[in-house]
Amino acid sequence: MNSKGNLFIFALLGFIVVAAIPPLIMMFFPAADIIMRLILIFTLYSTVKGYLGSGMIPLLLSAILIYLLVIKHAFLTTSIFVFFYVLLAFNFLSVIIWGLNIAMMVTKRH
Secondary structure (H helix, E strand, O other), rough: OOHHHHHHHHHHHHHHHHHHHHHHHHOHHHHHHHHHHHHHHHHHHHHHHHHHHHOOOHHHHHOOOOOHHHHHHHHHHHHHHHHHHHHHHHHHHHHHHHHHHHHHHHHHHO
C-alpha cells in the first residue's frame, strides 16, 4: 500500500477517535453531560429560530428536535456535533495555511 492510502486510513481513524471521545467524557463526567446537552439545546434553538424566525412553529419544531436529538440520542448527536466542528476547524485552518502559502510564494517572486 502506498503512503497516500496510509494517510487516508490514519485520518479516518483519527476522525473516529475524535467522534468517540465526547460520549466517553459524557459517561464518565455527569457535569460534562449536562453542559454538552445545554450547548446542544442552545445550538438547536438558535439555528431553528435563525432559519424560521420567532413564533409558535419554530418553538414547536425546536422542542421536537431537542427531544429527539438531545434527550433520546444525546451521545450520537454530541459525536456528530463535535465531529463537524473539528472538520470545520480543519477546513478553516487549511484556508489560512493556503493563504499563507500563496502569500509566501508571492513574496519569494519579488
